[in-house]
Amino acid sequence: MKALKWLEQHFEELICCVCLSIIAVSVFAQVVARYVFQIALHWTEETAAMCMVWAVYMGASLCVRERFHIRIMVAVASLPTSFGRIVIFIADILWAFFCVFMIRVSWDYLVIFWRFPETSPSLGINQFYPQTILVIGYGLMLIRLIQTYFEWWRDGADGLPGMLAEEWEETTKDQEQSL
Template sequence: MKALRWLERHFEELICCTCLVIIAVAVFAQVIARYVFQVALHWTEETASMAMVWAVYTGAALCVRERFHIRIMVAVQALPTRFGRFVIFLADAMWAGFCIFMLRVSWDYLYIFWRFPETSPSLGINQFYPQTILIIGYGLMLIRLIQTYITWWHDGAEGLPGMLAETGDAPEDEAHI
């Protein structure tokens, strides 16, 4: 149970860090191959670009979970609490609607890759598999947004959803330096 709780809390970081390691190894291998051995490795560019896309989408889900997406929170917090909540609810409802829309579009896009398989030029893998990040990414964003509201409601629905109280007593695992 503790391992599942850890995975739920750090899933996006695990994927993002793994992708960054893959990018670093691929680029480093290409530099060494070109400048030391005078050989070009064809797989490194494709591997690094796929890992970058995975890192971006899982990083976006991480930002939803941590409420790091671009917002003008100073302005929202300056509003009366009820109006500030309304603005946050409206923005989050629009974000959830966008995620649902993109899940539908991504599903159709992946269906085409499933029906008409296309292999990547260098790695020779079916493009369906790396492209699944669209469903995974938007699904994770939507799940994390819903989790934010469930946690906020469970904690008494005080303040703005997903925002730590301004008491300065943030839990260690949620404190950001």
């Protein structure tokens, strides 16, 4: 149970770190091979590119979980609380619909890769597997977005969804002092 809790809290970070490590090793191996041994390793570029895509989508999910994504929370927090909530809800609902749309489109994309397998030129692996990150990434973003609202509701629905109580109190205190 403890391991599952840890994995739930650190899944995206774990995948990002593994992918970034693979990228670093691949690029380093290519540099050493070219400049020390005067040979080119064909697999490094493809490996690094696939890992970069996985790291980006896992990083996006991590940003949703931590609410670090592009959003001007200072501007939203400066609005009256009820209006700020409405703005956040509308933005998150639109984002959730976008994630659902992208999951559907990505699923159709994966079905094509499943029906008509294509292998990568250097690694020779079926492209279906690395492309699953599209469904996984948008699915995780949607799950983390929903999870944010469950946690916000469970904690009493104070402030804005995704803002820590301390952040909310600090923002409202700053607003009161500026008046």
